[in-house]
Amino acid sequence: GQSLEQPSEVTAVEGAIVQINCTYQTSGFYGLSWYQQHDGGAPTFLSYNALDGLEETGRFSSFLSRSDSYGYLLLQELQMKDSASYFCVAGSGNTPLVFGKGTRLSVIA
Amino acid sequence: GAGVSQSPRYKVTKRGQDVALRCDPISGHVSLYWYRQALGQGPEFLTYFNYEAQQDKSGLPNDRFSAERPEGSISTLTIQRTEQRDSAMYRCASSRDSNEKLFFGSGTQLSVL
Numbered sequence: 001g002q003s004l005e006q007p008s009e010v011t012a013v014e015g016a017i018v019q020i021n022c023t024y025q026t027s028g029f030y031g032l033s034w035y036q037q038h039d040g041g042a043p044t045f046l047s048y049n050a051l052d053g054l055e056e057t058g059r060f061s062s063f064l065s066r067s068d069s070y071g072y073l074l075l076q077e078l079q080m081k082d083s084a085s086y087f088c089v090a091g092s093g094n095t096p097l098v099f100g101k102g103t104r105l106s107v108i109a
Numbered sequence: 110g111a112g113v114s115q116s117p118r119y120k121v122t123k124r125g126q127d128v129a130l131r132c133d134p135i136s137g138h139v140s141l142y143w144y145r146q147a148l149g150q151g152p153e154f155l156t157y158f159n160y161e162a163q164q165d166k167s168g169l170p171n172d173r174f175s176a177e178r179p180e181g182s183i184s185t186l187t188i189q190r191t192e193q194r195d196s197a198m199y200r201c202a203s204s205r206d207s208n209e210k211l212f213f214g215s216g217t218q219l220s221v222l
Contacts, residue, residue: 033210035211042200042213042214042215042216043152043200043202043211043213044213045210045211045212048210085151087151087152096142096154096157096164096165096168097142097154097211098154099144099151099152099153099154100151101150101151102150102151
């Protein structure tokens, strides 16, 4: 099976940088995705890492280390609208996309 | 269509009734997923299809739950003899191919009284 661990809550100040970590255990792993979900909304795709290293998309970056079964999502120049839940998702060839329990990010002034 | 469409948006039913939830994926998307999400929790995998073939139904809670995608496009999730514990948001997502990024619909909020 698959298991993913991420912190349940994170609080950060507007304009700051925050890192949300994710560790995973899955067989046949091939990539780690991140999704954002605002209260009352649907999850939306943020980023995907198939290879080790950093992927950058605007204010958001995502990192993967296959050897450590670890990844993180980095959010820079935090804005109030970034307050949401963030989910890591481990993909593998044999199992469907399973979501972690999510990290609730609260951005405060 | 332009996005994933789910209907109905809200469904209120009495315990013991059957319900059918519909999902219309993005045109051309091969894979279709069903998830269930409780308030404050992550999406819980139920089942998924590639084309019309059901690839994995290991997440379906029990045999009251079933899903089909007969023509490889629209899918229906059916819950028979509903129970109060079935109350949740049911989300459908589609992707171009297996394990590519998911596009979610707005969900169906099911309430079983």
